[in-house]
Amino acid sequence: DSGVTQTPKHLITATGQRVTLRCSPRSGDLSVYWYQQSLDQGLQFLIQYYNGEERAKGNILERFSAQQFPDLHSELNLSSLELGDSALYFCASSVRSGRETQYFGPGTRLLVL
Amino acid sequence: GENVEQHPSTLSVQEGDSAVIKCTYSDSASNYFPWYKQELGKRPQLIIDIRSNVGEKKDQRIAVTLNKTAKHFSLHITETQPEDSAVYFCAAFSGGGADGLTFGKGTHLIIQP
Numbered sequence: 001d002s003g004v005t006q007t008p009k010h011l012i013t014a015t016g017q018r019v020t021l022r023c024s025p026r027s028g029d030l031s032v033y034w035y036q037q038s039l040d041q042g043l044q045f046l047i048q049y050y051n052g053e054e055r056a057k058g059n060i061l062e063r064f065s066a067q068q069f070p071d072l073h074s075e076l077n078l079s080s081l082e083l084g085d086s087a088l089y090f091c092a093s094s095v096r097s098g099r100e101t102q103y104f105g106p107g108t109r110l111l112v113l
Numbered sequence: 114g115e116n117v118e119q120h121p122s123t124l125s126v127q128e129g130d131s132a133v134i135k136c137t138y139s140d141s142a143s144n145y146f147p148w149y150k151q152e153l154g155k156r157p158q159l160i161i162d163i164r165s166n167v168g169e170k171k172d173q174r175i176a177v178t179l180n181k182t183a184k185h186f187s188l189h190i191t192e193t194q195p196e197d198s199a200v201y202f203c204a205a206f207s208g209g210g211a212d213g214l215t216f217g218k219g220t221h222l223i224i225q226p
Contacts (some may be wrong), residue, residue, distance in 0.1 A: 046132025099145030104156040
């Protein structure tokens with residue numbers, strides 16, 4: 001157990017819908033990262049938040065957005081869902097930003113029908 | 114941006130033999146290289162990491178080497194055991210405003226009894 005929690009574990013929804021994934025980092029960690037894992041794209045970095053502020057963006061679609069709250073938990077919002085958005089979504093956390101060890105949560109498996 | 118190539122995609126070794134997985138990266142500014150192990154349907158789990166001021170690091174049966182000049186790094190697992198069977202991912206961190214990790218495509222390691 002890494003200490004990073006994610007909910008829900010599984011999510012099934014339809015095309016065009018909107019979902020919210022939630023992540024709680026390890027106690028004391030200020031950075032939260034979101035990754036998408038799919039068979040064709042592999043593990044891809046989406047976005048990072050550090051102490052409530054957006055820190056870095058990766059390959060995140062405009063239909064996706066995230067935020068980090070004062071208690072440091074983070075939410076990833078996915079809207080206008082397409083079949084190709086079906087994937088495993090992981091969040092990870094680290095103590096600070098930079099070349100820090102990132103600990104991954106158990107992931108949310110999203111299936112878009 | 115950073116690009117990480119990982120080889121081989123599949124590696125089958127006899128139990129007790131050694132396994133070597135190799136990665137190359139493109140950004141000479143990259144300075145942190147973690148390795149993750151992922152079992153089917155589970156989270157990536159950090160097994161070892163190395164920073165660019167170190168050429169080699171060892172932890173029991175696992176070692177990582179880094180050649181900054183050639184921009185490649187390798188994972189070595191000795192005395193392989195059945196529980197080593199999993200997918201292994203290398204990653205690179207280059208910073209420069211993009212604090213997410215860039216991952217290789219993964220190596221499926223199969224330990225034959």
